[in-house]
Amino acid sequence: MWVKIKVKYCFILLLALISAGVFAKADKKSDVEFFTLKNKNGMEAKFLSLGATLVSLRVPDKNGEIADVVLGFDSPAEYMKNTAYFGGVVGRYANRIANGKFKLYGKEYTLAVNNGPNHLHGGIKGFNKVIWNGKKIKTDKSSSVVFKYLSPAGDQNYPGNLDVTVTYTLTDDNELRISYKATTDRKTIVNLANHSYFNLAGQGSGDILAHKLMINADFYTPTDGNSVPTGEIIKVEGTALDFRQPTEIGSRIENLGGYDNNYVLNRNFAGQFALAARVTEPTSGRVMEVFTSEPGMQLYTGNSLKGVKGKNGSVYNKYYGFCLEPQHFPDSPNRLYFPSVVLKPGETYSQLTAYKFSVR
Amino acid sequence: MAVEKGIFGKLSQNKDIEFFVLKNKTGIEARLISFGAALVSLKVPDKNGKFADIVLGYDDLAGYMNDKCFFGCTVGRFANRIANAKFTLDGREYKLIANDGKNHLHGGIKGFNRAPWQAESFENSDGCTVIFKYLSPDGEQGYPGNLDVTVTYTLTDDNELKIGYQAVTDKKTVINLTNHSYFNLAGHNKGSVLSHRIQINADKTTVIDSGCVPTGQIKSVKGTELDLTEAKPIGENIGKLGLGYDFNYILNKSSPAELSFAAKVIEPQSGRVLEIFTTEPAIQFYTGNFLDSVAGKAGALYKKHEAFCLETQHYPDSPNHPDFPSVTLEPKQVYRHLTVHKFSVL
Numbered sequence: 001m002w003v004k005i006k007v008k009y010c011f012i013l014l015l016a017l018i019s020a021g022v023f024a025k026a027d028k029k030s031d032v033e034f035f036t037l038k039n040k041n042g043m044e045a046k047f048l049s050l051g052a053t054l055v056s057l058r059v060p061d062k063n064g065e066i067a068d069v070v071l072g073f074d075s076p077a078e079y080m081k082n083t084a085y086f087g088g089v090v091g092r093y094a095n096r097i098a099n100g101k102f103k104l105y106g107k108e109y110t111l112a113v114n115n116g117p118n119h120l121h122g123g124i125k126g127f128n129k130v131i132w133n134g135k136k137i138k139t140d141k142s143s144s145v146v147f148k149y150l151s152p153a154g155d156q157n158y159p160g161n162l163d164v165t166v167t168y169t170l171t172d173d174n175e176l177r178i179s180y181k182a183t184t185d186r187k188t189i190v191n192l193a194n195h196s197y198f199n200l201a202g203q204g205s206g207d208i209l210a211h212k213l214m215i216n217a218d219f220y221t222p223t224d225g226n227s228v229p230t231g232e233i234i235k236v237e238g239t240a241l242d243f244r245q246p247t248e249i250g251s252r253i254e255n256l257g258g259y260d261n262n263y264v265l266n267r268n269f270a271g272q273f274a275l276a277a278r279v280t281e282p283t284s285g286r287v288m289e290v291f292t293s294e295p296g297m298q299l300y301t302g303n304s305l306k307g308v309k310g311k312n313g314s315v316y317n318k319y320y321g322f323c324l325e326p327q328h329f330p331d332s333p334n335r336l337y338f339p340s341v342v343l344k345p346g347e348t349y350s351q352l353t354a355y356k357f358s359v360r
Numbered sequence: 361m362a363v364e365k366g367i368f369g370k371l372s373q374n375k376d377i378e379f380f381v382l383k384n385k386t387g388i389e390a391r392l393i394s395f396g397a398a399l400v401s402l403k404v405p406d407k408n409g410k411f412a413d414i415v416l417g418y419d420d421l422a423g424y425m426n427d428k429c430f431f432g433c434t435v436g437r438f439a440n441r442i443a444n445a446k447f448t449l450d451g452r453e454y455k456l457i458a459n460d461g462k463n464h465l466h467g468g469i470k471g472f473n474r475a476p477w478q479a480e481s482f483e484n485s486d487g488c489t490v491i492f493k494y495l496s497p498d499g500e501q502g503y504p505g506n507l508d509v510t511v512t513y514t515l516t517d518d519n520e521l522k523i524g525y526q527a528v529t530d531k532k533t534v535i536n537l538t539n540h541s542y543f544n545l546a547g548h549n550k551g552s553v554l555s556h557r558i559q560i561n562a563d564k565t566t567v568i569d570s571g572c573v574p575t576g577q578i579k580s581v582k583g584t585e586l587d588l589t590e591a592k593p594i595g596e597n598i599g600k601l602g603l604g605y606d607f608n609y610i611l612n613k614s615s616p617a618e619l620s621f622a623a624k625v626i627e628p629q630s631g632r633v634l635e636i637f638t639t640e641p642a643i644q645f646y647t648g649n650f651l652d653s654v655a656g657k658a659g660a661l662y663k664k665h666e667a668f669c670l671e672t673q674h675y676p677d678s679p680n681h682p683d684f685p686s687v688t689l690e691p692k693q694v695y696r697h698l699t700v701h702k703f704s705v706l
Contacts, residue, residue, distance in 0.1 A: 103614050219576055231564055233578040233683070264576075268448050270682035295683050336616050337564075337578075337641055337685050 032076045033134050035145040037170040042066055043357065045170050050076050051088035051128035052147035052166045054196050056311070057176065062285030062359040067202035069286065071302075071321045072311050080129065084308060085195035088128030089166050089180075090121040092151060092158050093341070094193035095262070095298060095330040098228040102333035104159070104187055104342065111157050116226050121195070123156035127164070128195070144169040153186065160186035160343075174357040182349040189341045190349045191328045197302055197321030200281035200288060204314025208301065208322045209250025212280040215243035215299065217263035221329050221338075229331050229338075233264055246280065249301060249322065258303030258319065262296050262330050270295070270339065273352055277324050285359040292326035292353040295339045299324060326353045363481040363488045368393045368400075369421025371476055377421050380481050380490045382515035387411065388703065390515050395424050396433035396473040397492035397511045399541050401548075401657070402521070407631030407705040412547035414632065416667050417657050425474075429654060430540040433473035434511050435466045437496060437503050438687070439538040440608070440644060440676035443573040447679035449504070449532055449688070456502040461571055466540070468501035472509070473540070487516035498531065505531030505689075519703045527695040534687045535695050536674045538640075542648060542667035545627035545634060549660035553647070553668050554595025557626040560588040560645060562609035566675050566684075572606060574677050574684075581609075591624065594647060594668065603649035604665060608642050608676055616641075619698055623670050631706035638672035638699040641685045645670055672699045 033049045044058040044066075057070045072086050073079055079086065093111075100111040100119035112123040121128070132147035144167050151162040162184050169177040180192045199208050220241050221229040236242040240252035241261055253259065265276050276297050277290040290297070300323040308316040332338040343349045368379035377395045389411075391401040400417045417431050418424055424431070445456040445464035456464040466473065477492035489512060496507040512524040525537045544553050565586055567577035581587040585597035586607055598604050611622050622636045622643050636643070646669040654662040678684040689695050 106615055106618075230580065231578065232580055233576065235575075235577060264683055267682050269450070270686065270688075272682070336613050337610055339683055340616070340686075342616070 032131060035134055035136055037143045037145060037168065039142075039170050039172050039174065041172065041174055043170060043174055045168065045176055047134070047145050047147075047168060048076060048079060049132050049134040049147065050079050051130070052132045052134070052149070053079060053089070053128065054087040054168070054194065055079075057196075059174075059286060059357050060359070065284075067284070068311070069198055069200050069202060071197035071199065071203045071316055074311055084197070084305065085121060085128055087194070087196045089147075089192060090195050091127035091164065091190070091192045092122050092156065092162060093119070093189060093191045093333070094121055094195075094325065094327045095191065096120050096228050098226070098331050098334055102189065104189065104333070109157060109159065118226060118228060125156065127151070127192070132166070142169050142171045158188055160184040160188035162188060162190065164192070166192070175354050177352065177354045180349070180351040182343065183347070184343050185345050187342065187344050189333050190343045191332065191341050192349075192351060193298070193325040193327040194353070195323060195325060197323055198279070198288065199321050200279060200286040201284050203311060203321070204316070207250070207317075207319040209248065209253065209319055210282060211249050211322065212246045212282065213243050213249050214246040214278045215263050215297070216266050216275050216277065217297070218244065218266055219264040221262045221264065221296070223261070223330075227260060229262070229329060229335060231335050236263070246278070250319070253301065253319070258301045259299045260301070260303060262298050264329070265292070265295060265297055267295070276326055279322070279324070280360065287358045287360050289356040289358075290324050290326065290353070291356065293351055294326035294328065294353065296329045297324055297326045298330075326351070363483060363490070365481060368395070371395065371421070375476060377476065378479055380479065382488045382490065382513065384487060384515050384519065385517045386519055388515060388519055390513065390521055392490050392513055393421075393424070394477045394479040394492060395421060396475065397477045397494070398424060398431070398433040398473070399513070399539065400432055402541075404632060404703050405705065412550075412630070413657070414543055414545050414548060416542035416544065416548050416662055419657050423656075427473075429542070429651065430466060430473055432539070432541045434492070434537065435540050435671070436472035436509065436535065436537045437467050437501065437507060438464070438534060438536045438679070439466055439540075439671060439673045440536065441465050441571070441573050443571075443677045443680050447534065449534065449679070454502055454504060463571055463573060470501065472496070472537070477511070487514045489514045503533055505529035505533035507533060507535065509537070511537070521701040521703075523699045523701075525695065525697040527689065528693070529689050530691055532688065532690050534679045535689045536678065536687050537695075537697060538644075538671040538673040539699070540669060540671060542669055543625070543634065544667045545625060545632040546630050548657060548667070552595075552665050554593065554598065554665055555628060556594050556668065557591045557628065558588055558594050558645075558668070559591040559624045560609050560643065561612050561621050561623065562643070563589060563612055564610040566608045566610065568607070568676075572676070574608070574675060574681060576681055576683075578610065588645070591626070598647065598665070604647035606644070606646045606649060608644050610642050610675070611638070611640070613641065619700070622672060625668070625670070626706065633704045633706060635702040635704070636670055636672065636699065637702065638697075640672040640674065640697055640699065642675050643670055643672050644676075672697070
């Protein structure tokens with residue numbers, strides 16, 4: 001009896017200590033860490049453990065001049081306040097879930113509604129707002145930062161303890177590779193993405209409308225007035241969404257008010273790691289190719305940016321950055337015929353996406 | 361409840377094809393044969409208790425051996441079309457037999473509809489049952505893996521004909537099984553089905569090209585001639601559809617693989633009602649567009665639009681559309697499909 005009580009008290013004390021410790025840690029600025037990866041060509045990628053965020057990406061142009069090609073902020077505090085998801089990992093579910101509701105094996109789950117009537121990018125405190133455990137790893141040909149986060153069961157109302165690992169690798173082939181893995185102890189849904197805003201002329205240098213974009217997709221998922229898929233899959237042919245041939249981003253943007261669309265990527269088989277997009281910036285000559293194992297990719301052209309104060313005094317306005325976010329289709333939990341986003345115990349969610357840089 | 365069985369015909373000197381008759385307490389009778397694991401007759405009462413055979417078929421085995429319409433049979437390994445008779449699995453291309461123009465249809469020249477299945481019948485608490493088994497060898501019709509297939513027909517006292525499918529493989533492969541019964545709820549020899557009323561629980565279809573192969577597009581049926589979300593006569597819009605209906609409908613579902621309502625057909629004169637429930641993601645609705653005076657049972661001649669098929673299945677050409685629900689079967693996984701045909705009267 002005495003032993004039992006003692007054990008119980010110790011346990012409670014331990015819990016109290018742990019929770020106090022955790023809170024103290026989260027509040028201390030010093031626990032937010034930065035990591036830097038460099039390659040032999042002068043490329044440099046910098047990350048922040050808050051949101052497992054890509055905060056800067058320095059890439060040479062055709063003359064060897066280096067510029068930072070992603071939008072961002074100078075301090076972790078600004079990332080915490082940020083509502084544009086600059087450079088962060090979004091999850092548990094990137095993109096929208098209609099009405100913040102989905103059903104999984106007969107049980108309905110209600111998520112936070114944080115985007116009109118919808119759930120967006122994992123909710124109010126998604127993966128971009130949590131502190132990940134970061135660790136740097138170096139091999140012969142590349143160096144990596146591994147970020148881990150254990151999202152507890154019920155986090156933002158999603159079921160299951162979700163164990164997530166995001167690994168950023170910078171190779172000597174000028175590729176920034178992002179590998180995502182996740183496992184669960186209960187049936188749940190997962191859709192992860194990185195939400196970097198690119199400007200290949202350099203962040204803060206103006207709009208991205210003159211960038212030439214090619215997207216390897218014959219189809220897209222049209223949306224209703226609330227940016228949620230209608231469930232249809234239709235051809236891009238003959239629409240302003242057709243980027244099968246390299247086309248200036250700005251050439252047809254006026255009537256749209258900007259792009260915020262999910263493309264169905266052309267692939268030979270499910271999970272094929274294949275070219276998704278190629279972007280060329282004519283003045284600097286920088287070229288970025290996107291490869292992914294994902295079935296879809298969201299194109300977003302920074303339509304909501306307005307006077308955002310960013311790095312080194314930059315101010316970001318509409319169209320000052322573009323996002324190419326490989327992912328599953330929006331609202332897949334409610335469209336059961338879209339590629340499945342269900343993760344079961346014993347399975348591993350896995351995604352590989354690469355941003356490859358060159359010049360022309 | 362009872363099962364009757366006997367010899368339907370001889371496939372060769374040494375190979376008998378068996379028939380089985382399942383009966384329930386209402387008097388419904390389903391007759392099945394081991395050639396193609398096929399449903400050859402289905403006798404169902406009308407609103408006055410009068411029985412009629414409501415599926416098209418032949419009188420003898422020769423009819424089924426020469427059949428080109430897939431009357432009543434189990435279709436596999438892949439029901440419906442595969443574009444250009446090829447697909448890629450894990451980077452390897454598999455070539456199939458092109459038997460529908462340049463496309464592969466219903467498992468090939470010698471699909472499951474032409475296989476001599478092993479059969480076993482019994483009675484249980486659920487009703488009476490026939491189990492058909494077939495081992496499709498690795499490479500058959502170009503498909504990889506030894507595929508061990510079981511099709512179970514059960515007739516219940518609730519007037520349901522249930523068809524359950526299971527399959528396992530020893531090598532990664534693709535699979536899509538269905539039953540290809542042609543129904544005419546007035547009776548197999550009663551002419552056009554255009555006055556039957558049909559409802560399909562589907563808001564979307566897969567758009568097809570001229571070869572009936574999906575383009576990859578998925579479109580809403582709302583406001584189009586394909587819209588069958590509210591019950592309407594089959595004949596109402598059929599004139600606007602060329603030869604007739606031959607479309608894959610994406611069933612409305614709230615959970616993957618749930619057994620849910622797919623379609624309902626009413627024949628106003630006889631009052632017979634057929635409801636279909638399935639675990640499959642889609643249903644092919646076909647209106648016998650190519651029936652061309654086919655000599656059938658008891659002297660019947662089956663003509664265009666004299667029957668309809670509601671084939672529960674995955675989408676056509678899924679092996680070539682990685683974004684469609686997966687039709688891949690891996691070793692240690694079990695393919696499962698359950699479809700229920702429920703009969704009643706108005």
